[in-house]
Amino acid sequence: MxxxxxxxxxxxxxxxxxxxxxxxxxxxxxxxxxxxxxxxxxxxxxxxxxxxxxxxxxxxxxxxxxxxxxxxxxxxxxxxxxxxxxxxxxxxxxxxxxxxxxxxxxxxxxxxxxxxxxxxxxxxxxxxxxxxxxxxxxxxxxxxxxxxxxxxxxxxxxxxxxxxxxxxxxxxxxxxxxxxxxxxxxxxxxxxxxxxxxxxxxxxxxxxxxxxxxxxxGGRADAVVNLFSYGTLQAPSVQIEHFGRTLVGKEDVLPGHRQDWVTITDPAVVEVSGTDRHPIVRRTGDAADAVAGTMLEVTTAELAAADVYEVDDYRRALVRLGSGEVAWVYLQA
Missing domain, CATH: 3.40.50.300 (P-loop containing nucleotide triphosphate hydrolases)
Structure with a gap:
């Protein structure tokens, strides 16, 4: 473990x-x-x-x-x-x-x-x-x-x-x-x-x-970074629990990736999200594949909180979204 x-x-x-x-x-x-x-x-x-x-x-x-x-x-x-x-x-x-x-x-x-x-x-x-x-x-x-x-x-x-x-x-x-x-x-x-x-x-x-x-x-104390979420981090209740506020975001897509599901065993994550079944995304490279979600603006302290929240089935990576924006995203480890 x-x-x-x-x-x-x-x-x-x-x-x-x-x-x-x-x-x-x-x-x-x-x-x-x-x-x-x-x-x-x-x-x-x-x-x-x-x-x-x-x-x-x-x-x-x-x-x-x-x-x-x-x-x-x-x-x-x-x-x-x-x-x-x-x-x-x-x-x-x-x-x-x-x-x-x-x-x-x-x-x-x-x-x-x-x-x-x-x-x-x-x-x-x-x-x-x-x-x-x-x-x-x-x-x-x-x-x-x-x-x-x-x-x-x-x-x-x-x-x-x-x-x-x-x-x-x-x-x-x-x-x-x-x-x-x-x-x-x-x-x-x-x-x-x-x-x-x-x-x-x-x-x-x-x-x-x-x-x-x-x-x-992810940057200095005053920096703001982009985090693309396709799962529970889009939920206001999860945002308030981990960031102390609801986040500013806009709809976007992640091309060349496909969504699947993973069963979460961490009881703290399950309690906050309300479910043990969480979406997870992996890269396919196929232009026909795309995952819908929300690009969130977070501080570097909030990105750290997201890192702690996500279980080790996920690894954070830097990607380019359909809008052209560059963002961090949690992909299949």
Missing amino acids: ITPREHVLGRIADHLVGLGRPLRVAVDGITASGKTTLARELTALVAARGRSAAHLSMDGFHHPRAIRHRQGRDSADGYYLDAYDFSSFSRLVLEPLGPGGDRRYRSRIIDLRSDVAVDEPPVPAPDDLVLVVDGSFLQRELEWDEVVFVDTPFAVARDRGTRRDTELLGGPEQAGHAFDQRYHAASRRYLDEVGPAERASVVVGNEDVARPVLRRI
Whole structure:
């Protein structure tokens, strides 16, 4: 049975699979928020959906110690301003994978543990690559196709980080001091100056790693996106239950697809919709096939709520409707 974490991260993977090629994805957040673990899991879920995927850590793009510690080992400003070589990362990774790039990128320029520069050959990127990169301060200077912000309270992240880094930093007291004076002080500056959660296209609450919360998906906090519904999401009662309002929509059709039916076993979904028999759509590619429905305008928080509502028989994909509008739709998984 799929776990709550797999369900939420699977929805993010569905979202990424439906977007451009290649795709440059940041996994951002405060220090010890759970970025690396989430990035690795997300990369595996994207690959499981049939798209090329790779994970890269900003650990391989640190400045040498002489630069990143030049303001002092405990300096928050030093960590914020001097830790990462963003210029090299942009030139060697983001630009090659961007429009007009040669699709040959570097996976690292330094071995962090030994503090030795490395000059490895570029990695050729498949046309459909989703590159998932985890690190801190990723929206300060860099431009991405998608950003997943891992939203974890400071107290929770501090506890995780000090336990993780106790041996590395010389004991629990020293680790706690490093987080208070350097890592999280820099993270607070980042949140204040950049507002990374508001700018991110996906926000996931990671306080409870077993039960993460999908808070937003599909764009920034003020974005509005199209969602085509052919089933229960058209019902005002379902909309009010999950979105707190009735949605603005207009009739449309989805060409090249055919509707079938699926039996829902999730009691919460059955209770809200009033039935265990839900329509489901699959792509046929036949121009004679079409599914009627409604194109709804939703916020990115409401798209996240729809992702949580839909069971795993459905996967969200980006389609072009009969009207010419582009919209998200839940298709047969």
